[in-house]
Amino acid sequence: MTPEQRKQNLRLGLILASVAAVFFIGFFAKIILLNR
Known part of the structure; x- marks a missing residue:
């Protein structure tokens, strides 16, 4: 895996994590x- 692919995977992971967090909240x- 090239550093470029790793960077794209990291960005995708962060996007998915933020979307999941917003949905959960x-x-x-x-x-x-x-x-109430």
Whole structure:
């Protein structure tokens, strides 16, 4: 694996992680708001 490919994989991983985090936070906030 070349450093360029590793850099692209790292960027893709960060994007996926941030999307998953936003989705999880939104889901968690919805549960809290519905349970109030």
